[in-house]
Amino acid sequence: MKIQWHSGFYGAAELEFSADRKVLELSWEYNLSKEALRMDLLIIRKTADIQIKNEIGRMFRTYNVIEYKSPDDRDNIEAVLQVSIAANQQLYERIRRDSVMCDALRELMREEIEEEKRNAVQDAVREAEQKAEKKAEKTLLETIKNLMDNLNLTADQVMSAMNLPGEKWGEYRMKL
Numbered sequence: 001m002k003i004q005w006h007s008g009f010y011g012a013a014e015l016e017f018s019a020d021r022k023v024l025e026l027s028w029e030y031n032l033s034k035e036a037l038r039m040d041l042l043i044i045r046k047t048a049d050i051q052i053k054n055e056i057g058r059m060f061r062t063y064n065v066i067e068y069k070s071p072d073d074r075d076n077i078e079a080v081l082q083v084s085i086a087a088n089q090q091l092y093e094r095i096r097r098d099s100v101m102c103d104a105l106r107e108l109m110r111e112e113i114e115e116e117k118r119n120a121v122q123d124a125v126r127e128a129e130q131k132a133e134k135k136a137e138k139t140l141l142e143t144i145k146n147l148m149d150n151l152n153l154t155a156d157q158v159m160s161a162m163n164l165p166g167e168k169w170g171e172y173r174m175k176l
Contacts (some may be wrong), residue, residue: 005129008039009040010041011030013026013041013043013066014026016054016056016057017043017054017057019053019054020052020053020054020057023045023046023050023052024043024044024045024046024052024057024060025043025044026039026041026042027042027043027044028041029041032094040066040067041066042065042147043057043060043063043064043065043066043067044062044063044064045061045062045064047062048062065066084143084172121124122145139176140164140172141175141176143162143170144158144159144162144172144176145176147161147162148176154176155169155172155173156169161171
């Protein structure tokens with residue numbers, strides 16, 4: 001038999017934040033989309049200039065998503081991200097303008113963002129190296145061709161005079 005934890009969790013949350021109910025909005029199982037995706041509890045701090053009396057509530061930003069998990073549940077960041085991505089447009093528009101929420105998401109995703117940055121830099125370096133290699137090879141082939149034409153030399157004579165690696169000569173001959 002699976003125990004239903006949510007009703008007890010809701011009651012505990014209402015009790016915990018009862019002294020601050022005028023400045024907090026608690027939304028139970030808030031729908032994030034038209035589908036059945038929802039979070040357990042969304043607490044919106046209505047005003048930032050009033051000190052929250054509850055110890056936990058003092059940490060609150062404007063938007064606070066709380067998911068209660070039973071002891072049998074395991075945290076699953078992918079599920080949280082899917083719920084976040086599927087959030088309805090109205091909530092998204094309210095939250096995306098909140099710099100605190102942006103900072104929180106950046107902190108939550110810091111490792112992934114840093115990895116993406118590293119990958120992007122590596123990809124850019126690799127692409128730049130490939131372009132530079134192609135340009136260098138094009139310039140080399142043009143130089144070989146010019147020397148062949150202007151000095152009446154064969155490709156092998158030019159490549160030998162330029163001390164080009166012998167294993168590359170066939171490749172260069174094919175591209176001339």
